[in-house]
Amino acid sequence: MPKSRETAVYTHGHHESVLRSHTWRTAANSAAYLLGSLKPHMKILDIGCGPGTITADLAELVPDGQVTGVDHAPGILAQARETAAGRGLANVDFGVADVHALDYPDDTFCVVHAHQVLQHVGDPVRALREMHRVTKPGGFIAVRDADYAAMTWYPAVPGLDDWLDLYQRVARANGGEPDAGRRLKAWALAAGLTDITATSGTWTFATPEERAWWSALWADRTLASAYADRATQGGHATAEQLRAVSQAWREWGRQEDGWFTVLHGEILCRKQA
Numbered sequence: 225m226p227k228s229r230e231t232a233v234y235t236h237g238h239h240e241s242v243l244r245s246h247t248w249r250t251a252a253n254s255a256a257y258l259l260g261s262l263k264p265h266m267k268i269l270d271i272g273c274g275p276g277t278i279t280a281d282l283a284e285l286v287p288d289g290q291v292t293g294v295d296h297a298p299g300i301l302a303q304a305r306e307t308a309a310g311r312g313l314a315n316v317d318f319g320v321a322d323v324h325a326l327d328y329p330d331d332t333f334c335v336v337h338a339h340q341v342l343q344h345v346g347d348p349v350r351a352l353r354e355m356h357r358v359t360k361p362g363g364f365i366a367v368r369d370a371d372y373a374a375m376t377w378y379p380a381v382p383g384l385d386d387w388l389d390l391y392q393r394v395a396r397a398n399g400g401e402p403d404a405g406r407r408l409k410a411w412a413l414a415a416g417l418t419d420i421t422a423t424s425g426t427w428t429f430a431t432p433e434e435r436a437w438w439s440a441l442w443a444d445r446t447l448a449s450a451y452a453d454r455a456t457q458g459g460h461a462t463a464e465q466l467r468a469v470s471q472a473w474r475e476w477g478r479q480e481d482g483w484f485t486v487l488h489g490e491i492l493c494r495k496q497a
């Protein structure tokens with residue numbers, strides 16, 4: 225693997241409360257904008273694959289092809305391998321890589337995909353240039369990222385605005401851009417990509433089960449995760465302020481009329497044939 229060029233720190237880490245969210249993700253709920261372009265024989269690179277549930281779905285969708293999942297954090301790859309093995313998938317492999325410096329020749333993959341990754345990296349334009357380099361002519365670069373400032377919810381439980389403000393400050397101090405969704409098209413243009421289809425997609429949490437799950441994972445993540453550690457160690461919040469934000473999440477989860485939506489920007493770019 226070439227020397228890592230990552231300058232950012234991954235904000236969430238891979239604490240159990242974080243993985244509760246990552247392992248819920250599927251190709252259907254997180255990569256729907258890409259699925260119509262997939263063909264059974266395709267060779268796909270899934271960058272920042274985390275625990276690999278989307279990667280495994282992609283492998284099922286290209287039964288005559290191959291999917292490679294890579295992540296900058298070596299520790300999460302054992303779980304990704306287990307996910308794929310548990311589903312009996314033989315056309316998927318995993319490795320360590322930094323999206324800024326991929327160890328693949330030019331024109332290697334039919335699809336290069338990254339879900340919720342570019343918001344966390346130090347140089348998203350360089351990352352997109354590198355993704356474009358390893359994509360075959362005629363192939364696709366597919367990127368989807370949340371946009372924290374565009375997340376919206378009801379009711380206005382006191383403390384959730386503090387959550388958003390704190391999260392954005394910690395993510396930026398770590399070298400990322402939490403409002404990445406709205407910037408994807410601009411980053412792709414800056415990287416020299418030309419054939420860009422920009423869309424948006426949402427997750428919505430409103431049923432009692434969805435509210436309980438979403439609020440608990442944020443309440444827990446706020447108290448115990450790499451994000452919580454960075455918030456206190458970086459001087460962005462005291463332990464008491466984190467407890468208040470965590471309580472705000474629990475309070476929102478109890479609201480019968482509670483509704484939360486996560487907006488994502490998406491880009492599907494075609495490399496010139």
Ligand SMILES: C[S@@+](CC[C@H](N)C(=O)[O-])C[C@H]1O[C@@H](n2cnc3c(N)ncnc32)[C@H](O)[C@@H]1O
Nearest residue numbers: 230246249272273274295296297322323339340
């Ligand atoms: C929010 S998680 C997304 C995981 C998965 N794509 C999903 O949506 O479930 C972001 C992942 O990107 C990885 N990551 C962060 N910086 C990276 C980099 N420079 N190169 C590759 N992966 C990176 C993190 O380790 C983490 O597993």
